[in-house]
Amino acid sequence: EVQLLGSGGGLLQPGGSLRLSCAASGFTFSSYAMSWVRQAPGKGLEWVSGLSASGGSTYYADSVKGRFTISRDNSKNTLYLQMNSLRAEDTAVYYCAKSGGDWGSYTSRNFDYWGQGTLVTVSS
Amino acid sequence: DIQMTQSPSSLSASVGDRVTITCRASQSITNFLNWYQQKPGKVPELLIHTTSSLQSGVPSRFSGSGSGTDFTLTISSLQPEDFATYYCQQSYSSPLTFGPGTKVDI
Numbered sequence: 001e002v003q004l005l006g007s008g009g010g011l012l013q014p015g016g017s018l019r020l021s022c023a024a025s026g027f028t029f030s031s032y033a034m035s036w037v038r039q040a041p042g043k044g045l046e047w048v049s050g051l052s053a054s055g056g057s058t059y060y061a062d063s064v065k066g067r068f069t070i071s072r073d074n075s076k077n078t079l080y081l082q083m084n085s086l087r088a089e090d091t092a093v094y095y096c097a098k099s100g101g102d103w104g105s106y107t108s109r110n111f112d113y114w115g116q117g118t119l120v121t122v123s124s
Numbered sequence: 125d126i127q128m129t130q131s132p133s134s135l136s137a138s139v140g141d142r143v144t145i146t147c148r149a150s151q152s153i154t155n156f157l158n159w160y161q162q163k164p165g166k167v168p169e170l171l172i173h174t175t176s177s178l179q180s181g182v183p184s185r186f187s188g189s190g191s192g193t194d195f196t197l198t199i200s201s202l203q204p205e206d207f208a209t210y211y212c213q214q215s216y217s218s219p220l221t222f223g224p225g226t227k228v229d230i
Contacts, residue, residue: 035220037168044209044211044222044223044224044225045160045162045168045211045213045222046222047219047220047222050220059218059219059220060219061219062125062219095167095168100173106154106156106216107156107173107174107215108215109156109215109220110170110173110174111158111160111168111213112170112173112179114167114168114169115167116167
């Protein structure tokens with residue numbers, strides 16, 4: 001059974017930093033692209049960042065480029081999101097999501113499994 | 125960036141109704157379009173990928189069609205468990221983008 005367990009969320013002030021983690025199990029983690037998708041309270045889904053199975057290629061939404069860094073440790077089956085210079089508009093539930101394959105395949109850039117989400121609140 | 129729009133933003137329907145939701149991309153995405161269902165307080169679930177391929181375990185009353193810029197999600201006979209918000213998502217190019225969602229309620 002595929003499981004994605006996100007952690008690391010919390011309450012912090014604007015300008016602060018936070019690192020989210022997502023522990024994966026039930027599949028060959030190193031074979032699949034992964035992403036972070038967020039959802040602000042009462043709002044829709046926003047893709048934040050993704051990376052290839054090897055971690056060698058990374059991709060970002062314009063809204064977080066230069067502030068967030070996605071990474072993975074395939075030896076630990078764990079996905080990370082380092083978030084710096086946080087703003088109030090970054091307040092959201094952050095989901096880690098598994099893709100259907102590696103990033104290079106158009107047909108695989110969907111999200112077939114999602115973590116339970118971790119809440120990040122940025123407020124003074 | 126490719127912008128995704130959906131119509132309607134919300135709709136009211138009854139059990140047994142045929143429901144159609146439209147998704148439009150700001151440029152051609154060929155057939156790289158996915159649909160998700162999200163129930164209140166729950167995690168999104170993938171329903172359909174690559175325009176018309178039903179994800180494993182998804183009931184056959186769900187179907188998808190379209191190509192280029194215009195796509196459709198159809199629920200042939202709405203069931204009580206289908207009341208939810210539906211999102212389209214393009215997987216043609218980065219940044220990946222979602223539509224704003226269509227809320228289906230009674």
